[in-house]
Amino acid sequence: MHGSQRDAVELFTDTAPARCAEMLAGDEVDAALVPVIEYQRIRGVSIVPDVCVGSRAAVRSVVLATHRNNLKKVERVALDDSSRTSATLVKIIFREFLGFEPEWQTAHPDLKSMLTHADAALIIGDPAMKIPRDQFRVFDLATLWHEFTGFGFVFAMWMARANQLEKIQAVDFAAARDEGLAHLDEIANEYKSQLGLSDEEIKTYLTENIAFRMDEEMRKGLELYFELAVKHKLIEAARALEFIAS
Numbered sequence: 001m002h003g004s005q006r007d008a009v010e011l012f013t014d015t016a017p018a019r020c021a022e023m024l025a026g027d028e029v030d031a032a033l034v035p036v037i038e039y040q041r042i043r044g045v046s047i048v049p050d051v052c053v054g055s056r057a058a059v060r061s062v063v064l065a066t067h068r069n070n071l072k073k074v075e076r077v078a079l080d081d082s083s084r085t086s087a088t089l090v091k092i093i094f095r096e097f098l099g100f101e102p103e104w105q106t107a108h109p110d111l112k113s114m115l116t117h118a119d120a121a122l123i124i125g126d127p128a129m130k131i132p133r134d135q136f137r138v139f140d141l142a143t144l145w146h147e148f149t150g151f152g153f154v155f156a157m158w159m160a161r162a163n164q165l166e167k168i169q170a171v172d173f174a175a176a177r178d179e180g181l182a183h184l185d186e187i188a189n190e191y192k193s194q195l196g197l198s199d200e201e202i203k204t205y206l207t208e209n210i211a212f213r214m215d216e217e218m219r220k221g222l223e224l225y226f227e228l229a230v231k232h233k234l235i236e237a238a239r240a241l242e243f244i245a246s
Helices: 017-025 036-040 085-098 111-117 141-149 162-169 173-181 184-195 199-209 216-231
Strands: 031-035 045-055 062-066 076-080 103-107 120-124 137-140 153-161 211-213
Touching: 017 031, 017 036, 017 153, 031 036, 031 045, 036 085, 036 153, 036 216, 045 162, 045 173, 062 085, 062 111, 062 141, 076 085, 076 111, 085 120, 085 141, 085 153, 085 216, 103 111, 111 120, 137 141, 141 153, 141 216, 153 162, 153 216, 173 184, 173 211, 184 199
Parallel strands: 076 103, 076 120
Antiparallel strands: 031 153, 045 153, 045 211, 062 120, 062 137
C-alpha cells in the first residue's frame, strides 16, 4: 500500500480470507494471500516462497473462546464462517489430539451470539485479540498446535495461478514484507485507533506472535497439517508443496 512496489500491482484489501480464496479460484485475481488449506482445494496454483503469515508458538489472533476450563468438556463448537484453515485446524485438534469430536456449528463471527448456542467459539483476526481474558477461557490455536506437535503453524501464504507466474515473479513479495517490518512504528500508529489496541500491543503482535518467514520447522508443521487433514477426511488428498521459482 505504501512501499516501493505500491504501483506494481492493483491491490484489493479488507477482503475476508475465504473471499480471497474464492477470487483466486475464480481467476478474478492473479495472486492472493490465501488460507493454506485452500492450496489443496484450488487447482493450478503455486506458492510464493519464504513469505507467509504464521506463528511459531502463540498467535493471539486465532483462538477458541469458552466458559469451560477444559476443552475435553466442550460438546458444541461454533466455527467462524470466514475461516477455513483455522476451522480445519480446530477439527484436527479435537479429533487427533483430544480424541473426540464435538458437534460443529457454522456461525457469523460474533462471540456472544456463538456462545448462546455452543460451548466454545472459534474467533479469528482483530476480534480475537480483544476478547476479555478475565471473562473467557481463551485457547490459542498456535499454542495448542505447538504443544501437541512441536512445530509452528502456517495460517496463510501468497498463492498464484500457474498461468500468471511470469507476472508474479516480477513482484518481490519478500522485499515488500521486509519493508513493512522496517516501518512497524508507522503501521502501529496508523492502525491503533482502528483496532483499539496500543502501539506496543500491535508491535508485539507483529514481531513476537506473527512469523512472516517460513523456515524448515514451520514447513514441517504445514506438511503435518495437510497429512492430518487427509487422515481425518477434511481434504481428499495432500499434494506436495510447489513453490514459484524466484
